[in-house]
Amino acid sequence: MIEAIENGTLYQGILRINRRTRTDSYVTSDDLEYDIYIQGLRDRNRALEGDMVAVRLLNVDTIWDRKKYKDSQKNQNQSSEDKNGCNVGIEIETDDEDNVDKNKPKLCGQVVGILHRMEGQQYTGTLNIDRHVGPSSDSKEKDDDDDTNDEPGPITPNNNHIRLLWLRPTDKRAPFIAIPVSHAPDDFLKDPSKYKNEIFAAKATRWPIDSQFPFGKLMSDIGPLGEMAVEAESILANNNIQDTDFSSKALNALPKTPWTIPEKEYKTRRDLRSERIFTIDPETAKDLDDALHITRLENQQYEVGVHIADVSYFLKRNTQLDVEAKDRGTSTYLVDRVIPMLPSLLCEQLCSLNPGVERLAFSVIWKMDSAGNILDTWFGRTIIKSCAKLAYDDAQSVIDKNDLPTTAKVVDHSVASVEQDILDLHKLSLCMRKRRYENGALSMNSIKLSFKLDDDGEPEKVWVYQLKEANRLIEEFMLRANMSVAEKICEHYPGEAMLRRHEPPIERRLDEFISVAQSLGYYIDGSTSGTLQASFDAIESEDVKYVLRILAIKPMRRAKYFCVGSFDDTSKYLHFALNVPMYTHFTSPIRRYADVIVHRQLESILQGKDECGYQKKTVQSIALQCNRKKDGAKNAQEQSGHLYLSRYLARISQTDGPIIRDAIVLQVNSDVFDLLVPDYGLESRVYMDAMPLERFHYDTDDNSLVVFWKEDGVMNMDTVGKIREINKATNDKIDNAAEKEQNIPESDSALSNKSPKGHQGFDHCHLETSNRMQKFKTFTKFKVLIQVNTERTPPINNIYPVNPFLKK
Incomplete structure (x- = not known):
């Protein structure tokens, strides 16, 4: 693989997995302008989030056709299941960080091998007899608002034949892990329900080439779901953070x-x-x-x-x-x-x-x-x-x-x-x-x-x-x-200096953001960091600027440490946000190991040494380690x-009653809109099929959603699942927007009440009381209810629009 990477027939990079659709993943290679899209688990070849992998490029049209065929088969199966009254949990499509459903990728590939994997990585989750547990176990992902609890698998009169259990990981990007039953608590098979809310930590130990899932071992029983100490320990385990004392030798x-x-x-x-x-x-x-x-x-x-x-x-x-x-x-x-x-x-x-x-x-x-x-x-x-x-x-x-x-x-x-x-x-x-x-x-x-x-x-x-x-x-x-x-260090050690670079935004996501801003009447020039900043500065309204900045964060990449010898092209050293040709970390060696390396390199310069004491491959390895640990x-x-925010919100909801806060619409699509709660920095997505509506209409002219609330429509943790079932049963589906539009009376004046593009400031919700009409478009400000589901790990902060027409 190393030889193939050096001659350009393979490419190396870091794998990242889509949080929503686990079958999609991407590899970012320093040698390529675009990310490599990896379709499906087979082409991912057992690689995990954060692995350094070797990738072979494949024909984009072939992979794209294969993806579209699989998606159509999945949708047909979904429709069949829905007609039979099965599988009431719907599949949720989002514009998550790497959703390529709408945009054909520039590059596709398959992982041929793993070059480097983080040592000691653990995963936390619940332990189950059957991998197929509850409605969220199939290939479809649940929305965060779906509060259906996962139940243990089937319990037979005698479970002594069972040899393997399954760790269902908290992190959706991680695979299920097959665990020998001998690792489980002694009474697990007698009463699995006793442990349905228990959080365990496990490590993958081997992954045969012919197995869909890895085998592993339980490392610890962390404790019951919902306890702060347990949730905190899960966070550390999932992020591979050492919370142990230093050794006596150290x-x-x-x-x-x-x-x-x-x-x-x-x-x-x-x-x-x-x-x-x-x-x-x-x-x-x-x-x-x-x-x-x-x-x-x-x-x-x-x-x-x-x-x-x-x-x-x-x-x-x-x-x-x-x-x-x-x-x-x-x-x-x-x-x-x-x-x-x-x-x-x-x-x-x-x-x-x-x-x-x-x-x-x-x-x-x-x-x-x-x-x-x-x-x-x-x-x-x-x-x-x-x-x-x-x-x-x-x-x-x-x-x-x-x-x-x-x-x-x-x-x-x-x-x-x-x-x-x-x-x-x-x-x-x-x-x-x-x-x-x-x-x-x-x-x-x-x-x-x-x-x-x-x-x-x-x-x-x-x-x-x-x-x-x-x-x-x-x-x-x-x-x-x-x-x-x-x-200083780049001048003296042009092959080994440890620098930090910030790549330009992901082009596809940036283009989508610019398109959204333009549809709202704001011109954004994303060609450089300077033109992007100037575009924001030209917007008069601080409120509008605030929302657009939130949206502009999504295309940005994280800065990374690197060894200058990794690139022949010095333009790769650029720090995009700072817009400087080279940058490093020197100012915090107490808390960052990368800064320690930079100190040592600077010390070698001051001592007049021709070499910094580190080979290029060593600096590359340290940079990779520092990047992973910093992430x-x-x-x-x-x-x-x-x-802690979830804990705070849960406490004040018990002492002060329902939490009602202001929210702002960030973005609107044909059947969903995204919102932000500024008080807490919470972002969420609202689906039309989860709202208690008589009907809704997507206005393409001003990119708004016009909804008509049911008279007694209440949206909260207790009702959202039932609302979805009712909406499905009555065929009031999201993809029937055109049919719904025909049912909207021409007298509904709100539909012709177009807001001028490029308006300055927020709209408060456009309300029409006679038919319980409410209009949502970017910059709209409205009220939401926040409820915390503490029975999930990690806890979920659910956000629901408040029906403004309720009498109480």
Whole structure:
């Protein structure tokens, strides 16, 4: 396979599986402009999510015809089952991240082998006698609103003949795993229902070429579904995150305490202990790995320094501690705690740039003019002594022309001088930020939630986190430090430097977004990050801009670490969002292993070495490991937020009653619309066949859905399944939109009430009380009911439009 990849007959890349339609998967190869579509389980050849695979390209027309034939057969079978009264759970089609039903792919292929698989991957799920459990077990996927519980398989009077059980994974992208019955609890076969809500963790151990599913073993019984600790442990297991103590061998690599800086370091490092250096971090931060200083020079110039904890001084190459730090790859930030990449002695003490103590640092120091233009750059190892640990709110107080709060303690320097430094840094950061966006940078921030927990660890408050000028001040100088270091290591080690790139958006998804925006009357130029940003800036309404930015996130890819020697074309180094030719991570070595590698490469440069100490293949391997671990940590962080939000919503629904919130329509199709609940950053899809309607109409002229509510129509967790059955039984189906349109009286004035395209701001719901008519189109604002299904793992936040015509 390696030989074939090198001669271009095979391509290597990372496999990702569609969450909704598990038979569809994709491979992203650095050597190809488009993703490779893999149709079906056979062509996937036992590869799992995140595997590095070798792929052979196939004829696109052949694969596409095969897919369409299989889809038509599936639809015919579905229609037959529906007529016989079977299979009332309907198949849900979505525009999930890689739905190719509407668009023929540019490339198709088959996996011929697995080059690298993540070690130690576990999967959590429920244990069943029969793989075919409940209505969701067949090839069709249930909507998140379908709350039918999975029941155990058939129980015979004597189950002693059973040799294998099935782990049904929580992650829909993972395969069912065949588990020897000897691994199950002793009484499992006697009473399977006792364990129907028990969460187990399993690992796939072998997957024969002639088997549709892998064989595996149970690793642990995590506990009952719905308990916070159990759900949290499931998140860690599914994302392959190590939550274990460091080994004694690793801890033996740490210096003995109390520890002081050796005398020789004072002789070889630049002494910055007298400089007014301080940190600005989140209020609860313990691992302080970056600090700043600014000094006014003559001719309206400044010296500005970014000082980063010198982790590589303590973390020596190839030690057991280094091996375990690489295995972890990154710190994982959950709602209630942090799972660190390094032992707490390093994270919170010896490396953390705490105030009033001398610390080893790696520094980037610039000479800048009054507009933040760099005139000169110095890199080196230093000794610093921070004078203050400031929170973002502390710095923001100064930026807002107030004093530092009295809770912000400053040592060895005056409070007034620190306040002036913050103002000087802020002034420069504004110039740098303005210039960065003028040069084509793109701002795409998704909604991030913050939580306040009570003494029992339960969420008592949740809010959308707002970035302030203090956050942007730090961001600007950290970005600039990362760029400066990237330029330095790439210049010296053009075959081995560890950089970070951000590929352009997925073209198909971007084109779909641009088309949607254009149908709404907004011109979006997606040719570069700069033109995309300019298109957003040209929109006057902040509300419209907000919605379009949410939609524009979907085509974006995640940034990845890479070794520069992997590409002959330097244009591949581009970071799309930042619009810079090269970028890396240098500023957080306490919590990212990639930064440790970059520190070591920079250290080799400063020592005058021709080689950085790493071969190209080693850097490639480390980059792959860091990418996987960073993705896992990010997924775990998002899932932890989802878990705590679900817990919060479930609690307040019990104490305060039904949760009714404002929602905004993001996008409308012929039979569904997508919505966002801004208060919680929740997105969901509403299907017409799940709404209690007399009828509905899709207006192609202004891309809106006009619905006519039943007089007593209520949509919630208890009714949605029944509504679907009724709608099917009466043939009031989504795909009969044309027939429904003929039944709508011409006197329904709402259908001719077209909203002008390009309108500025939100429409509140267009209501017509006489016939209980409601109109949904992009930017429409309306009320929804939020209900949490805690009987599923992970819990599901169901969102339902509220019937505005109900009398109570």
